Amino acid sequence: MEDKIRDVLAQCGRLPTSPSTLAAHDNLYDAGLTSLATVNVMLALEEAFDVEFPDTLLTRRSFESIAALSDVVSTLRAGR
């Protein structure tokens, strides 16, 4: 799952460095993720994993790191 998330970040995250160089707990915002890119990443993740982000999970925390995204996506898949 983390690899798929890294792919999405590579395509939509508009990060200055490649997501493959980021560790699971590295802060994505510090790595250059903007609020705008966050929305694009969210839409792409919904598409890739066939889930829907509820508004309650639309906060900075969810998108803080690859590990955080992985947790959120797993939770959403389990609840589906």
Next chain:
Amino acid sequence: MSPHAGELRERIRSAASAAALHAEDVDREARFPRESIQALKGHNLLGIMVPQRHGGPGGALADAALLCRTLGQSCGSTGLIYAMHQIQVASLVAGAGENAWQRDFLCKVAQDQLLLGSVTSEVGIGGNIRSSICAGEYEGDAVTLVKHSSAISYGAHADALLVTARRDAEAPSSDQILLVAERSGTVLTETSRWDTLGMRGTDSRAFEVRVSARRSQILDVPFGDIAQQSMLPTSHILWGSVWLGIATDAVERARAFLRHQAKNESGSLPPGALRLESAISVLSTMRARLDTALADYAAHQNSGAGALPMKLSAELNGLKIALSEMAVKAVQEAMLICGISGYRNGTPYSLGRHFRDLQSAPLMVNNDRIALNTATLLVAQRAPLMKD
């Protein structure tokens, strides 16, 4: 409102009177409103939002908003300086954590009524404060920093400056710290001065900033979090309060003009009178939106949630856009009511300063930039647009 509300209102009124007395001179000379700031210090109003646990009065954002509005009614520049100072206080309160130096500094802000300024702009980064070029350099416990700032408002008059920078020389541009630079450890070299249409008393100048400090002066909380959770909500609410104040004074002058006309013309009003209804309606709408935003932001802070939900960020962006546009509309209506008496300087109904000061509102962060960012946030939301 906080306890001793009546007594607080008196102090606010007194400081606002000082601001009103010098507003025209401050604007004409483009000078720092030293008399207003002195009055605010004398009435212990600068430290109003320092929490009680840091030795301050523990006032709420709503108290600061009332002050911004009241000061704005007297002098737009004083109101805006006061707002900018409170934004720094809010950022410091949010970012201080358990750091002893920072907690002591917050005590000093309240005790000594320190004026705080902001150094977020930097030559080469345009309007995006979430990006820095300069970086902190460390040697043991010491940290130094050199920043070429394109604009520091009232920088020459601040007791301390909150400066953004990259965490260190290796950090990416968005990995930023916020450092509290005391005036004594900072060398400011003016590189240019702004000559602006309005808000001329904010005395914005470009400076080269050289800071010598200790590591303990760097806020523990990353700047990105402070910006999103404290700086942005506080900025939009307090700037909006200043603009409402300026617009209110403009419409008060328009109403006074109409009273004067009615007395002289035995009851008949000039054609522009019908605009008074729409101008006052605009003020009511501004007030309602501000009160809602204050309540929503306070509810969020009480929930202890930390990061702002995108929905609240979008609301606070929308607030800034709406208030800036409405304030400009209100002063335009007032100008049409007062006619030449409003257009001329030196009459009791003069609106030039109000008009020019409010032209800054749609530009301090350009509304077009904000609208585009906000549209993206709004697209992401699933909840229905209208609450029950």
